[in-house]
Every structure is written in C-alpha cells, then in structure tokens.
Amino acid sequence: MMRRLAILVLWSARLLATEYHVAPTGDDKNPGTADKPFRTIQRAASLIKLGDTCHIRGGTYRETVQPWKSGQDGRPIRFVAHRGEQVVVSGADPVTGWKRHKGNIWKADMPWNLGRNNQVFFDGQMLTEARWPNDTDGDLFTANGAPISTGGDWGLSCDLLPDTLATDAWQGGVAWVMAGARWTSFTATIASYKAAEKKVLFSIPDPAWVREHMNPRRGGEFYLVGCLAGLDAPGEWYYEKGDSTLYLIPPVDDDPNQHEVLARRRYTAIDLKGRSHVQFSDIHLHAGGVDMDDAHRCLIERMRATYIAHTRGGQTAASLNEKCALYIAGDGNTIRDCEIAFSAGDGIRVGGNDNRVVNCYIHDTGYLGSYGAPLALSGTGHLVSHCTVHDTGRDGILLSGQAHIVQFCEVYNTGRLARDTGLLYTVGNDGGNTVIHHNWFHDNKAAGLGLGIYLDNFTSNYLVHHNVVWACDDPLRLNKPSTYNLIANNTLVGPVANWGRWETDRMFAVRLYNNLVAKGIQKHPDLILSHNAANAALDAASLRTGKDRPGVDAGILIPGIADQFLGRAPDCGAYEKGDDPPWKPGHDFALAHRADYKPPKTPLRNHVRNGSFELNRVTTLPVNEALSPWKPTGAKAAKPIPGRGGIQTHYDERDSIIGQALCLSGPSDDGIEQEITTLDPNTRYVLAGWLKVKDAASVRLGVRGHGGAEAFRAVSSGKWQLVTLDFTTGAANTKATVFITKPGAGTAFADDIGLLPAWKPEPPPRE
Known part of the structure; x- marks a missing residue:
C-alpha cells in the first residue's frame, strides 16, 4: 500500500511539472510553450519550480541566468539545450556605432563599465588592453615585459620607458610585476608617473612575504596597462570611464563596423548562489562564469565555458581577491564532462564539502601569474577524477583543505609565468589523508624550480601512490617540516628531494615504499625508506605504457594500496605486471567515466582525525x-x-x-x-x-x-x-x-x- 502511494505521489509530481521553452525568436510576453517560447532564459528561470524543465533552442543569450527557486531530491530544476543545437549564455554585449577617432584609432559609446574586469573581443578573439610594452606575440603566458632598472617599496623605474611620455601619463593605470623570487606576480595601482626619472610609483600589495620576496629591488620584469598612453598597437583597446567611450585599434586594418566587437558586461553567466538541486546540461558559456557559492546538489554537465574570468588586477598578489573562476562551494555539487578555458585566475575553484569534478578538460588559466590554478581545492572531501589540465601560469592543481581524492588526471605545461611551482602543489596544509593516485604529471615549464608533486613546507597527511612524473626538476619534493606522508608505488623520473629553512627541520613518519626513482632519493635521517628502486633506468615508452621497466616483483605488499598483483610480490612503480592495457589518465568526452569517492582503507594512514585542529x-x-x-x-x-x-x-x-x-x-x-x-x-x-x-x-x-x-x-x-x-x-x-x-x-x-x-x-x- 505504501509503495503504491509513493508511486502515485511521484507520478502526480511529474504531471504537475511544467516544461518551459526558450528561443532567440521568442518573446517574454509569450506563455513559454513550444510554439510560443520565451525570448530569455531568465524569464523561464523567474517562473521555474520543483521538477520543472526549461528547453532552450540554439542561439546566443546575453544575460545572467538565476533560478528563483531550488529543486529537491528527485525533483530537480533542469535547464537543457534542445537536442543537437548549440546554446551559449554570454556575458558580453555588442559594441556598435564605431567612428574614426584619429589615425587608426576608432571609438564607440559603451554605457557600461566592469572596471578591472573589462574585456573586449573582435570576431571572437580576445584583445589586449592598452599597455606598455606591447604584447608582441599574443601568447597569454609570455609577459612581453620590460626589465626593471631600479625598484623598491616605492615602485620601480625602467630606462626603456619612452622619452615622450608626459608626467602622470600612467596615473591610475596598473603595473603588473613579476620580480624577485617570482613565486607570484603582483599588480599595483599606479599612484603617479615621474617622466623625467622614468619612475612608476605604487605601493606593493599585501601580504608581507610578497613585499619582501617579490620586491622590485630584486629585479624582474613588468608592464603597464590601462591608460590611453599605451594605446598604440593593432589589437589594443582602452576604456575611458569619464565619457563612457571605448577606444580601439582593430587587429586588422578595417572598419570595426564590419566586424563583431563584444565587450564583457556581466561577470556571471549562471548564478546558483544558495540554490539546491538545479541542473544545467549542454549549455555553453562565453565571457561569463558560474557562481555556485552555498549551492547544494547542483549539476553542470557537458558545458564548454570559455573566457570565464578576466581581470587586469590592481593591488593583488597571490590572490586576485575575487571569484576569478568557475566557483563551487556548498556541498554535493558536480561538474562533469566540461571544457573550461581562458581565465586570469583559477579554472575551477572548489570549496565547501563533498563536491565532484569529473572528466573535465581545463586549460589556459592563471594567465595573470598569481596562485590561480586550473583546479584549486579547499574545503573537505572533494573528488577530482579523469581530468586533463594544461597551460597555466603557476601550479596545475593547487590543494588545501582535507580528505580530497585526485585520481586519473593528466597535468602538464605548468609554470609558464612563475617560478618555484608544482604540477601539483600544496603548502602549510594538513591534507587530512588526501589521496593523490594514478595521475600523470609532466612538463613543468617554470624557468626556475619547476617541480612535479610538490609537498612544500609544513605539509602533512598526504597519501601519494601510483603516479607517473617526468620532465620537471624534481618529480617529488618533500620540503620540511613534513609529517605523516606516505609515498608509494610512484614512477619518478628524476630525484626525490627535500629542503628546509632551519637546522631543526624534521620529518616524522614520512615513508617511501615501492617507488621507481631515476636519480636517487636525497637522504634525511628521519626519512623511512624501503623497497624503492632508486637510480632506475627509465625510458620514455615505459612512462606511458609500463612495459620493459625495472622493479618487477621488487616491492612489498601495502594493504589498500599495493595488494593486487601477479607474481611473487608487487612491482615497484606506478604500473603492475598484468595491467593490460595499463591505466590511462585524463578526460575522454566519449566515455561516461564513473567516479566514486573511495579513499583507500590502508592501515598506514593517520588514524587520528583533525589532529592539526584545522x-x-x-x-x-x-x-x-x-x-x-x-x-x-x-x-x-x-x-x-x-x-x-x-x-x-x-x-x-x-x-x-x-x-x-x-x-x-x-x-x-x-x-x-x-x-x-x-x-x-x-x-x-x-x-x-x-x-x-x-x-x-x-x-x-x-x-x-x-x-x-x-x-x-x-x-x-x-x-x-x-x-x-x-x-x-x-x-x-x-x-x-x-x-x-x-x-x-x-x-x-x-x-x-x-x-x-x-x-x-x-x-x-x-x-
């Protein structure tokens, strides 16, 4: 009887659910039916309720979508693209009515202003805000900066600055600086410009370690951005807020009225703050991000999101102090089968608890050179699985928080602006038995200290196993103090190294077992080593296939980690004899990857929870x-x-x-x-x-x-x-x-x- 009642309630709910329709040819005064659709998605979002679905026809929708209600378990609110049609939600609007200003400079009215988040596109190409020196190659990850001649807490000078610039020509603009240790760039609002001395005056932003270690007195490079004085090259633009005018030198010698010129008008394309059980399927984004702060059990799937976040900065350093990413917080949310591309900061930033990022392709992020990363995790209990990450200014995956799992990912081409970086990086963090397993990490491009798996100073409670790491300075770095970390069955092309600041730096319960290491393990009196094949001869083919490698049957059984094997013992390294084909990381949109949050039940983990009281x-x-x-x-x-x-x-x-x-x-x-x-x-x-x-x-x-x-x-x-x-x-x-x-x-x-x-x-x- 109760079962029949439950089925009746379910079918009644389905019958009461409404299906709304949206099309570029529609009208928001319509009833939202298939034959009389709405014009905007937001019109449907303002009506949609438990169990309802919004069907969207192909086209570009220039709006922010914010559902007014939440769904519930079993009755989600759904926004779906019409089958086979491309739906794009854009944060950019057309800029029209161009008039020649002088020479090759054009101008048009633009009655909106996002300040440091302004962004301009010409026939789909992102243009460069007016700057000195000019961007000569269009590569997001080459700064094309000028050398710092002198510098200090007051700012910097450069002998190469043009003699023709007037005093205060750059006042109110922004200086982008990569100096000193180059762990991060910083940006600073220019207080004044002294033309006679070629001095750019500004205050270095907090925190104190940036003012000390990234200080221009230690040399480096910089560029200036955001003033009319820099508008001198094709593909540059400048916005004058005083008269709401956009100035442009087109990238081609042509009338911009014959081209599509877009300027970002909305920071967010999809706003799910505080919402629950809302789903977006096959809906793409351009020049706008997703805000899922305090969201619960929401789903984003099969989305291509490009140019999700942009800023020129201004008093920023390691953090950009804004949601410069596809931002997830709350709990139980899922992002899967998505491409996320082009962000000044993070690609996907995950906070809250128990969120999932699965089968995603994330690239070309962190182009401001801060601590933004394609994947940045905080909070607790997240799963990142089968993702491909490449090309970023600093780290590939940035970890904080506890009890995460990062598995079956491929990360490469990191460190393209900053130094002392990791393909995967964490510092000063209790990982709470975070697990990093079955990943490929390779090709850290940093000009100085480009590392693989980088557990920096004061890192504890990480389980790192079955990873393959190559083409970086150190494939594994364990900086001190280091505590309760387990490193097992990894293939590491290069040395395992450690570094600390004081004579008393120590390791405790840091264990390395069953690893294949090409160039040895740096000694430390506290390091616990067993059954590692150090100085192993590894060739390029074995890194991806596991064939013809040393260390077969040379390992030790590790419960929960290395306990499934053929032969007389587990193999050393990331591959096991009998893996045919061997495991392969990275995304594949043709496959429906199943990814479950399953921490290994190894007795070698730390059994105390919250032992660092964090x-x-x-x-x-x-x-x-x-x-x-x-x-x-x-x-x-x-x-x-x-x-x-x-x-x-x-x-x-x-x-x-x-x-x-x-x-x-x-x-x-x-x-x-x-x-x-x-x-x-x-x-x-x-x-x-x-x-x-x-x-x-x-x-x-x-x-x-x-x-x-x-x-x-x-x-x-x-x-x-x-x-x-x-x-x-x-x-x-x-x-x-x-x-x-x-x-x-x-x-x-x-x-x-x-x-x-x-x-x-x-x-x-x-x-």
Whole structure:
C-alpha cells in the first residue's frame, strides 16, 4: 500500500511539472510553450519550480541566468539545450556605432563599465588592453615585459620607458610585476608617473612575504596597462570611464563596423548562489562564469565555458581577491564532462564539502601569474577524477583543505609565468589523508624550480601512490617540516628531494615504499625508506605504457594500496605486471567515466582525525564543535587557536606548528579525547604529537581503552617537543581512545597528533 502511494505521489509530481521553452525568436510576453517560447532564459528561470524543465533552442543569450527557486531530491530544476543545437549564455554585449577617432584609432559609446574586469573581443578573439610594452606575440603566458632598472617599496623605474611620455601619463593605470623570487606576480595601482626619472610609483600589495620576496629591488620584469598612453598597437583597446567611450585599434586594418566587437558586461553567466538541486546540461558559456557559492546538489554537465574570468588586477598578489573562476562551494555539487578555458585566475575553484569534478578538460588559466590554478581545492572531501589540465601560469592543481581524492588526471605545461611551482602543489596544509593516485604529471615549464608533486613546507597527511612524473626538476619534493606522508608505488623520473629553512627541520613518519626513482632519493635521517628502486633506468615508452621497466616483483605488499598483483610480490612503480592495457589518465568526452569517492582503507594512514585542529578553518562547524571529532573533557575550555606567522616563521616562535593548534587553558584539569575505531587487533601502534606549555605544570598525550593499561607521555617545556608512545591493541580490540590533558591550572598547547601502525615492511619472498 505504501509503495503504491509513493508511486502515485511521484507520478502526480511529474504531471504537475511544467516544461518551459526558450528561443532567440521568442518573446517574454509569450506563455513559454513550444510554439510560443520565451525570448530569455531568465524569464523561464523567474517562473521555474520543483521538477520543472526549461528547453532552450540554439542561439546566443546575453544575460545572467538565476533560478528563483531550488529543486529537491528527485525533483530537480533542469535547464537543457534542445537536442543537437548549440546554446551559449554570454556575458558580453555588442559594441556598435564605431567612428574614426584619429589615425587608426576608432571609438564607440559603451554605457557600461566592469572596471578591472573589462574585456573586449573582435570576431571572437580576445584583445589586449592598452599597455606598455606591447604584447608582441599574443601568447597569454609570455609577459612581453620590460626589465626593471631600479625598484623598491616605492615602485620601480625602467630606462626603456619612452622619452615622450608626459608626467602622470600612467596615473591610475596598473603595473603588473613579476620580480624577485617570482613565486607570484603582483599588480599595483599606479599612484603617479615621474617622466623625467622614468619612475612608476605604487605601493606593493599585501601580504608581507610578497613585499619582501617579490620586491622590485630584486629585479624582474613588468608592464603597464590601462591608460590611453599605451594605446598604440593593432589589437589594443582602452576604456575611458569619464565619457563612457571605448577606444580601439582593430587587429586588422578595417572598419570595426564590419566586424563583431563584444565587450564583457556581466561577470556571471549562471548564478546558483544558495540554490539546491538545479541542473544545467549542454549549455555553453562565453565571457561569463558560474557562481555556485552555498549551492547544494547542483549539476553542470557537458558545458564548454570559455573566457570565464578576466581581470587586469590592481593591488593583488597571490590572490586576485575575487571569484576569478568557475566557483563551487556548498556541498554535493558536480561538474562533469566540461571544457573550461581562458581565465586570469583559477579554472575551477572548489570549496565547501563533498563536491565532484569529473572528466573535465581545463586549460589556459592563471594567465595573470598569481596562485590561480586550473583546479584549486579547499574545503573537505572533494573528488577530482579523469581530468586533463594544461597551460597555466603557476601550479596545475593547487590543494588545501582535507580528505580530497585526485585520481586519473593528466597535468602538464605548468609554470609558464612563475617560478618555484608544482604540477601539483600544496603548502602549510594538513591534507587530512588526501589521496593523490594514478595521475600523470609532466612538463613543468617554470624557468626556475619547476617541480612535479610538490609537498612544500609544513605539509602533512598526504597519501601519494601510483603516479607517473617526468620532465620537471624534481618529480617529488618533500620540503620540511613534513609529517605523516606516505609515498608509494610512484614512477619518478628524476630525484626525490627535500629542503628546509632551519637546522631543526624534521620529518616524522614520512615513508617511501615501492617507488621507481631515476636519480636517487636525497637522504634525511628521519626519512623511512624501503623497497624503492632508486637510480632506475627509465625510458620514455615505459612512462606511458609500463612495459620493459625495472622493479618487477621488487616491492612489498601495502594493504589498500599495493595488494593486487601477479607474481611473487608487487612491482615497484606506478604500473603492475598484468595491467593490460595499463591505466590511462585524463578526460575522454566519449566515455561516461564513473567516479566514486573511495579513499583507500590502508592501515598506514593517520588514524587520528583533525589532529592539526584545522578542520573548523577549512569547513563550517558549529562553534561548540570547533574541535570535532574531539570531545572536550575536564573544564571543557579547549579550543583551536591560530599561531602567528607562516612557513617562514620557526614554530618555536608561535603557539602552533603551523596554522592552528589546540589550546588548553581551563582553570583546572582541561583536555580533549577522540575515539579511534579503525584499528586492527593485536597490532603495535605509535601515537605521536607535539606538546608545549605556557604556564601549566605539564601537558599529556596518551591512550586508553585499547586492551592494555592506560599510558601517556608528558611535557613541561615551553618549546615544542615531539613525544611518541608505543602501544599494542588487545587480541580483540579495534578501538582506542586518544586523549590530551593538562592537569591543573595554566595554559598548554598541542598540535599535529598522529596514530600509525609501527609497520616494518618485510622483504619480498625468495624464488
């Protein structure tokens, strides 16, 4: 009876759903039927409700689409292109009525202005905003800048600046600067220009590390953009906001009235902020992005989105301080089978929780040379699968947050503007057992320090396995401090290297097993190595096919990672004997890739969750659950606190190792505890963490409920101390409770807590 009622309700909902129709030949006064369609998609979006579908005929729609309602599970709101027809939602409008200004310069009225986000197209080609020196090759990733002669906190000078420029010719424009260490570009609004001294005056933007390490006093290159003084070359434009006029030198010697000239008018093409269960299928974008901030269970599929985000900058550095990407937050959203191309910042930026990016082709992003990346992840629990990423100014995939999976991706041609970059990069981050597996990373083009998988300083809790990395300076870099990272079964053409700032830099529980390494592994007293084939002879063919490679049957069984094999033992490297054909990464729009979020259940992971006390910073938690899944004990005054400084500050100078730490400051006994439920019986484990006190007598890290006597280690020092505690679970025990306590009054701190098996790999069996 209940089943029949449910079916009846479902069919009733379907019968009540409305199908709207939109066509370029329609009229918004029409009823929106197939024979009398609306003219704009937004007209349908303003009416659409649970379970409704909007069918869109081919054409270009110059508007922002924002559904006024959300769908619900089983009754999504759908926007779909008519079968076989191309639908484009554009953020750009035509600019018409061109008149010759003087010489080869034309002008037209343009009664809108996006400021630093203005963007102009000529017959589909993106044009260059007026600049000096000129862009001579049209390549987004060659700056074509001028050398800095002198520089400092005040700005820069250049001997090559034209003698004919008037004083303040560039006032109000923007300087793009790639200087010093060149980790990132920065942009600065020009305060004034001193023609006699050829000085461009501006303030270097925050943060402090940019002002220090990217300072023009250390040399570099720059260009100036956004003033009429720079309008002197075919394919350039300038917008004068005073009289709302667009000036243009066409890229061809012809009347622009005979061509399509478009200028960006809307920043966003699809706005799904705060919406749930809304789907867009086969709808393409031009000169506009997607904003899915606080969206839930929404779907974007089979979209080609070009020129999604553009800015000339102005007081920006590592961050562009805007949603310069296809932006996803909220939870449970999916982007799949899409092409994302041409962005000054990120391609797809993913925040929130449990979002998916599957079978996407992402290229030509990050052309401002900041920390924008084709794929940039924060938040928790995202899946990136079967994506192809190439050509970007800095990193290919930029990771922060926790518990992500990056799998079956191909990433190449990165680092085309900045230096000290990674094909995949993270820094100062607890990955929360983020998994990076079965990817190809190759061809980092950075002019200095172009690396492969780059786990920079203060990186912890990453599982990196079955990746192939080549054509870069170091295929794997483990900068110190480095903690609880597992590197297994990777094929690495080049050395495994590490670097740190202080003599006390350390590694702890950093394990390298079953790797094929072409040029050896840099030694470190804390590095745990076993069954790696170092100095392996690797040829180009074996990198993509896995054939004729060394390391066959030379590895060790690693539960959950290297436990499916033929022969007497797992192979070293990313391919296993019997893989025929071998796995292949990257997108393929002809295939419907299935991608599930399945972290490996390897016992070698860190079994403590939120051991760095960062979770409330990377995702939204209720105030009273800021330490989740830890539970407060005693005075219940425990809280996460930030430590000052970043990766260039020694951890003994702050109250966290990096980022946040646990602070216990109750007037009496104060602490937290976490039940671990993923242990194996009769197994030896190591509990570890960093402790220090301010004015408390001591602070303790311990374990109980594991089938043995309660045990702990205590610290009374005002400097960070690593403590370790070995224990063995009982014959039937799969649980234990980890606790941190501060007896009595005073304040104490803890950070980077971990629990791992005391695992010693055994050699492969003999013949």
